Amino acid sequence: MIRLTREPIDHHALTEAVRQPGCGAVVTFLGTVRDLTGDQVTVALDYEAYPGMAEKKMAEIESDVRAKWPVGEIAMEHRLGRLEVGDISVAIAVACPHRAQAFEACRHAIDRLKELVPIWKKENWADGRTEWVHPQGVQKSD
Secondary structure (H helix, E strand, C coil), X not given: CEEEXXXXXXXXXXXXXXXXXXXXXXXXXXXXXXXXXXXXXXXXXXXXXXXXXXXXXXXHHHHHHHHHCCCCEEEEEEECEEEECCCEEEEEEEEECCHHHHHHHHHHHHHHHHHHCCEEEEEEECCCCEEEECCCCCCCCC
């Protein structure tokens, strides 16, 4: 399952969606909005994406993960819109027969998502300044 959403991510439901009898390991990654970015106090993040392109890249990541590990099921969900400190921005759950495989597959999935998927975030700092950034530092033009 691959999904972009403007609603809060239900990480429990995401984890349950990948569990299956042939897989003894489920690894879940949750990315949350933290209150500091470097030395800047963050009050909120705004996420934007071009859904068609972002979902296509997420599907490519899913295919890549399935080709490299014996994945029973994988789910990736990224939230869009305004998120407050503590909110879940991204969740990935991977089920595999064994824990090492599940950890490796999940780490690969989140690393590739951060590298490849065109999702931009706007940092909203306590001093009132804002800045749009891509996870790898590529600036978004308004």
